[in-house]
Amino acid sequence: MMLLDVRNLTVKLNSPNLTINAIDKMSLSMREGSIHGLVGETGSGKSLFAKALIGTLSDKWTVQADRMFWQGEDLLKLKPQKRRQIINRDMAMIFQEPSRSLDPTATIGEQINEVIPKSEFTGGIFSRHQERLKIAKNLLIKVGIKDYQKCYESYPHELSEGLCQKVMIAMALVRSPKLLIADEPTDAMESTTKIQIMRLLQKLNTQKNMSVLLITHDLEAVINYAEEMTILYSGQSAESGPVRDLLKRPYHPYTQNLFKSIPKFNTDTRPKSRLETLPGSTPPLQHLPIGCRLGPRCPRAQKECVVTPKSIKLKGHKFSCHHPINLE
Numbered sequence: 001m002m003l004l005d006v007r008n009l010t011v012k013l014n015s016p017n018l019t020i021n022a023i024d025k026m027s028l029s030m031r032e033g034s035i036h037g038l039v040g041e042t043g044s045g046k047s048l049f050a051k052a053l054i055g056t057l058s059d060k061w062t063v064q065a066d067r068m069f070w071q072g073e074d075l076l077k078l079k080p081q082k083r084r085q086i087i088n089r090d091m092a093m094i095f096q097e098p099s100r101s102l103d104p105t106a107t108i109g110e111q112i113n114e115v116i117p118k119s120e121f122t123g124g125i126f127s128r129h130q131e132r133l134k135i136a137k138n139l140l141i142k143v144g145i146k147d148y149q150k151c152y153e154s155y156p157h158e159l160s161e162g163l164c165q166k167v168m169i170a171m172a173l174v175r176s177p178k179l180l181i182a183d184e185p186t187d188a189m190e191s192t193t194k195i196q197i198m199r200l201l202q203k204l205n206t207q208k209n210m211s212v213l214l215i216t217h218d219l220e221a222v223i224n225y226a227e228e229m230t231i232l233y234s235g236q237s238a239e240s241g242p243v244r245d246l247l248k249r250p251y252h253p254y255t256q257n258l259f260k261s262i263p264k265f266n267t268d269t270r271p272k273s274r275l276e277t278l279p280g281s282t283p284p285l286q287h288l289p290i291g292c293r294l295g296p297r298c299p300r301a302q303k304e305c306v307v308t309p310k311s312i313k314l315k316g317h318k319f320s321c322h323h324p325i326n327l328e
C-alpha cells in the first residue's frame, strides 16, 4: 500500500520583487514499510521537501501540489488543525547535528520525559514518575543504548554525536510513528557511528515496520539501505525507482553521472584516473535556468531542454528528461 504519494509539488519562495520555484513540480511516492532515499546535492531542495510535507515552512513559502496523499488522504485538502493532528500522530523527524537539537540545559531523561504523551500512562498520578522512568528507559534500550542509566542522567554535551542521534531516534519513537524522516542523520559522523545509526534505522524498519525517508547526499548509504530512491536536481525530480534498477539502468544522464562519481560503482575507471563529474556547479536560486535545470551542465542537452520535461514512466522508473540514455 502507498504510504505517501506527492505529485507535482511546487514550493515557491515569495520575496517582495520576485517569486522563485525552489522546488519545481517534484514527485515522490513511497510504499508502507519501505526505506526510501531522497538524494541530491547541497541546495537541491531535500530539506524543503521534508518541511513542506510536515508543514513547518514559514509564511514566505507557498506550497502547491496536485496531491499530497498520506495513506490515501490528501493532506493539502484538510483543515490545518486536522492536518497537524495526522502529522503529529504519524510522522517524526530527526536532523543532522543531533546535539544541537537537544536542550543543553536539561538531562536526556528530562527531555525524553517531556515528549512522552499523556496517553502512554496507564496508572494514576502517583505512579507517574515510575512510569515515566520505565518508558524512557525502554526507549533508550530500544535504540541500543546499553548504559541507559548513565545516558538518562547525562546532559547532551556529555554524549557523543552518535549517542545524541540515538537519543533523538528514541524521542521520535515515543509515538510509534509510521514514517521517520531522517534528514542527513549521519552527517559529519565517523564511519563506525554512521553504520551503527544506519543499522538501527534498518532494524526499526524491519522490526517495527516503520517507514524511513532517508534524506542524504550520501549515495552509498542509500544504495546499501534503501529499496527505492528519488533523485533531485535543483528542485526538480530527475529520476526515481527501485535502487537496484536505477543502478543497473539509469535513464537520466544525471543519475548515470551520480553513480559514476562513486568509484565502487564505476567499473570503467582505470586506476589513478579522474572520476567523471559534470562540468559547472548547481545553480543558485536567483539564477535558475529555464526548463530542465540540468540543461547548462548536461552533455545531452539540446534546444528542447529549455522546456521542462514531463515525467515519463518506464519499467518501474520515473524520469524527466528529453534525451534519456539506455532506452534501447
Ligand SMILES: Nc1ncnc2c1ncn2[C@@H]1O[C@H](COP(=O)(O)OP(=O)(O)OP(=O)(O)O)[C@@H](O)[C@H]1O
Binding pocket: 013, 022, 040, 041, 042, 043, 044, 045, 046, 047, 048, 049, 217, 284, 285
Ligand atoms: N529560509 C530560507 N530562505 C531562503 N532560501 C532558502 C531557505 N531555506 C532554504 N533555502 C534555499 O532553498 C534551496 C533548497 O534548500 P534545502 O535546504 O532544501 O537544500 P538541501 O538539498 O536540503 O541541501 P543540504 O543538503 O545542504 O541540506 C537552496 O537554494 C537554499 O539556499
